[in-house]
Amino acid sequence: SRMNRLNPTVPADQYLADSNVLFYLNDAVIQLLEHKEEYNQFGVIRYFAEYFSSVKNSNHVLFREFNYIQATPHNRASFIRVFWKCYRQIGKSGDLLSMLEYRSLLQLLCPDFPVVLVQSAARIAVMDDTIDCLMSFSDFLYAFQLQFYYQEFLDCVLVIYQDLLAGKSPNTVIVPTSTSIEQIPSVSTEENNKEERPQDGVEPSTLVECIDALCDRSKHSHPPRSCMREILKQTDRISYYSFLMSLAKQEAINQTIGVLPSKAELLIDPEMDQELDKLIAQIVVSPSSNSSSSAVGGLKEVQKKASPRRNIHHRRRMEVESDGSTEETDSSEN
Amino acid sequence: MADKEKRRSGVNPPGMPAGKATKSDSDREFLSQAGVGDLLRGAILKMVEARSDDPIGFLADHFCNLASVTAAGLGGCGDEEQVNTGTVSAGAQEQQRLNRALWHLRLAHHSQRSAFSNNVRVAYDLLNLTGPQTCAGEFSEGPDGPCTDSPAGGGGVRGGLYTQTLQCLCSEGGVPASTSAPLLRRLHCHDHEAVPYDVFRHGVLTCAVFSDYIRQAQRLYAEVCCPGEGTASRALCMAVLGTLKEALETSQGSDSNYCANANTKVNSCPEANVKAIRYLEASAKISPCKLAQAMAGAQTRGPGGNMDAKEFENAAAELFITRVKVVS
8 A cells, every 4th residue: 555656546436445544534434423412512533533543553453342343454463562552561570470370461451352262473573372371561462463464365264274283185175265363263172282303394385375375365465575585495394373472473574564673672661661661650659630732632532431431540550569570460350 | 552541442342232223224224314424435436546555544544634624614515615714814724725735745646647637627726716805905915916917816826826836745745845845846836926837737746746756766775785784785776776877768769848757647749648658668778677687787887875765865866857857
């Protein structure tokens, strides 16, 4: 879509479809109708200005439902960024958390975030299925990024992988056009239970061929082919999760998605630290203050009655109080 | 980001249709009363016309601009309304006009030629809105100020504003000031001069094409660059620049008035066909296969060492700039 400008022959409807703009306009109108009394005072123009500014600045996904945050690549990338920014402190303190704890953190930002996605990400991060296996923030984050951003593509790769494992010829491998995430855990758990030994897995060259073909016909975004080829060139046999683990660690893929810094810089952000300190201080002083006078002005008032406020306090408290002990994270959900 | 509280909050969870049937009528009424339909239709039309690379950013700017215009009590987003002279200082007023003019210039890519031309006209008229009283004040620095001309139109955009406009266009287009400086010298008008529309349009168009050209040159360098390493071999760069030069020369032919670029559309002149053929030839000269040939040749002979991105950019910029005639 980068080249739209230089290619004026793209028809208008194609341009609109590629841009996802209609999706956002539709959502903006639904949101407007949900809160029409409040927005009416400030004018709808201002409302749309705020809405699209927040989409542009990637602030729009916080506390939204899962269907919204996964609806466009931009939303997915924004959510990954928000997750990183919110919980960077955990990485900084060096805490290791379990899959369930990461799920809790994710659900503070998106209440209906499905646990299966968190499971898959954890499996990529540690190649282990045990429920209380601990992992570092950065390991989980990059694995989560890969899983969440390329969800559909990875689902297809898993199906291919399992077919290859079962000895089906790659030509007969049929890639489903849509897979539901529900079906993934059961299959892969099964596979995991078989105790992966190094010689398990499939022939990388065959997998490359199938993935290439998949990229050709898939309409979903996929990691750069060169990265995948590079990884598959390096071994004789490869299992699904070791392949994904290598992908998750690829800086080139991280750059393609373009919202997280490299691993070395993941935890450096003095500006954010300052801002966080200020915020925490503010909340400790006046836990009930609602204020904040910014450009958003009166629109902010609207948020007062929305439930996510509870989450914000909740999270802050957690950050302030827990500092390492993760018991509360566990119990904070459900 | 964590600190920003979200308005995004209050959506009903999916599967909670809050009385849709009864609500839909009042919803429709609300939308039509608030003029949402017209507002969105207008936005989409503008967006499709502009074909921006960043549609979301475009809409954000579009609505913000509309909001600020209405907030300033100027009533609607019409392009011709006079700027409120009440409390705003003349300097701030001028800045506001410049911002709005730039906003109009950003609306459509220059390859959308008729939309772009309209926007240039609108921007020109906005910048030309120097009322007599402002003009008599702090603005006439030169010996013969522009305000001696017609009072309403100001007789042309002041040179200072024109220069500022071009600078903003280049820097917004991602061109470093050091790269655009030689071009701006060629297009320069004195601060006190009244810039006629034709010169203004030529300057704006040249800067817009130049920004595109430099971006492409940067991309070209990135392609020539070895992955992983920061720099590209000098021999390869020279070969690429040579090919680029040849293509520019071909596209320009004998007619030296126009900035040569594959994007530059042919004017409706008698030799349109000749020009079109020349552009075709030029694009063939810079085709991937030609380029590959040149690069393959360069790898065996040609100078050693590397060329950094900035040097390449400067060299590419120079090829362009020497083809821009000096505005005097």
